[in-house]
Structure formats: structure tokens, C-alpha cells
Amino acid sequence: MKALVIGIERTVFSTISGLYFHIGETEKKCFIEEIPDDTMVIGKYRTQLFDKQTNSFLPATPGLGMHVEIKDPDTKIILSRQYGSDGRFTFTSHTPGEHQICLHSNSSKLALFAGGKLRVHLDVQVGEHTNNYPEIAAKDKLSELQLRARQLLDQVEQIQKEQNYQRYREERFRMTSESTNQRVLWWSIAQTVILIVTGIWQMKHLKSFFEAKKLV
Numbered sequence: 771m772k773a774l775v776i777g778i779e780r781t782v783f784s785t786i787s788g789l790y791f792h793i794g795e796t797e798k799k800c801f802i803e804e805i806p807d808d809t810m811v812i813g814k815y816r817t818q819l820f821d822k823q824t825n826s827f828l829p830a831t832p833g834l835g836m837h838v839e840i841k842d843p844d845t846k847i848i849l850s851r852q853y854g855s856d857g858r859f860t861f862t863s864h865t866p867g868e869h870q871i872c873l874h875s876n877s878s879k880l881a882l883f884a885g886g887k888l889r890v891h892l893d894v895q896v897g898e899h900t901n902n903y904p905e906i907a908a909k910d911k912l913s914e915l916q917l918r919a920r921q922l923l924d925q926v927e928q929i930q931k932e933q934n935y936q937r938y939r940e941e942r943f944r945m946t947s948e949s950t951n952q953r954v955l956w957w958s959i960a961q962t963v964i965l966i967v968t969g970i971w972q973m974k975h976l977k978s979f980f981e982a983k984k985l986v
Contacts, residue, residue: 790891793875800872805896806935807866809928812895813838815873816856820887827889830855835876836890843867852876866935897928 793799805811817834818827832855840849842865849861863869875888901924907917 789893790889793873793888793890796874798872798874799890800870802868802870803894803896804867804935805863805869806931807863809863809897809931811861811863811869813859813871813892814857814895815890815892817875818889818891820889830888834888836873837876839872841870841872843869845870866938897931898924 791799803811815836817830817836819830819834820826821828834855835852836855836857837852838849838857838859839847840859840861842848842863844865848864849859851859853859871894873890873892898921901921903917903921906912906920912920
């Protein structure tokens with residue numbers, strides 16, 4: 771499986787940075803996103819097909835689709851679905867940790883793409899970045915001050931989730947370190963015991979040898 775991040779650009783559908791990558795026929799691209807538990811994630815993408823005549827990437831045809839597969843830290847599939855040439859996928863994490871997001875095209879079903887190259891622009895929004903605050907304000911009839919308070923509350927909630935996730939990572943690291951230290955300790959004890967037993971055996975063997983030679 772090849773590395774995903776090929777280039778980074780500013781996307782048109784978000785104020786945060788996105789990325790783009792090139793994908794070939796039957797090729798699969800994956801990347802890792804560290805996500806706290808109970809966190810909404812929204813991914814948006816658009817595709818461009820390489821045109822040999824103009825030597826540039828043009829908007830992909832509607833018949834071209836992308837398959838999105840997402841696995842949680844336990845490698846359990848939480849989303850597997852076919853989308854169009856431009857799409858949007860959403861999921862909520864239930865386990866903190868590294869989530870794997872994979873994309874590949876349905877190039878085998880589209881003769882125009884056979885042997886070609888596709889550019890995929892991808893943007894992943896996590897936590898409070900997934901909220902459409904203008905829409906929320908219009909729906910709930912919030913004033914500017916109320917909307918700002920709502921944004922701050924969402925940010926505080928996301929910070930708490932991030933802190934909980936960092937504590938979770940620290941706990942796992944501590945347990946791994948303690949387990950490693952314990953194994954090293956037992957291995958050192960085993961080596962010491964082996965050296966002592968070997969020394970005692972060598973002393974007895976030498977004593978028997980000297981007694982047999984009547985040197986002692």
C-alpha cells in the first residue's frame with residue numbers, strides 16, 4: 771500500500787488545509803487519522819481525470835466513482851460505500867485511536883479511465899469543524915452572541931475529547947513501558963541465573979577433572 775500524501779493545497783470547500791493525491795487504475799490509497807472517541811468526521815472529495823490531449827487534469831465524468839472504506843483502531847470496518855466522482859462521507863468514531871481511511875476508484879467499470887491517472891482532492895474535517903454554524907444559526911434563530919457562545923461550547927467539548935484521548939494514549943504508553951521493563955527485568959534475572967548455574971557446573975566439572983587426574 772502506497773503513501774497517501776502526495777501534495778497539499780487549500781481546498782474550495784473548507785477553511786482548513788486539504789490535500790490531493792494521484793491514483794492509478796485498481797490502485798488503493800490509505801491514510802491514518804488519529805481521532806478521539808465519540809467524534810464526528812466529515813470527508814469531502816472531488817476527482818479530476820488526466821487528459822492526454824490537453825496534458826492537464828479535467829473534471830471527472832459522472833460515471834467515475836470512488837469507493838470509501840474506513841476502519842477503526844481495531845481494524846473493524848465502520849464504513850464501506852461506493853460514491854460518485856465528487857462525494858461526501860460521514861462517520862462517528864466510537865473507539866479512540868488511529869482510523870484508517872482508504873479510497874479507490876471503480877476504474878474497471880469505466881473504459882475512459884483504463885490505464886489513466888486520477889487526481890483526488892480530499893478534505894477531512896474533525897470535531898467542531900464539521901458544524902455548519904451559519905445553518906445552525908438560521909435553523910435555531912440564534913443571535914451573533916448566542917452563535918459565538920455555541921461555537922465556544924463546541925470548542926471546549928472538542929478540547930475535552932482531545933485531552934481524554936491524550937490521557938488514553940499516555941495510559942497505553944505507560945502500560946507498554948511497564949510491560950517492556952518487566953520483560954527486561956525477568957530476562958536479566960534469567961541471564962543471571964543461567965550464568966550462576968553455568969559457573970557452578972563448570973566448577974564441579976573442573977573439580978571432577980582434577981580429581982580424575984589425581985591433581986587434587
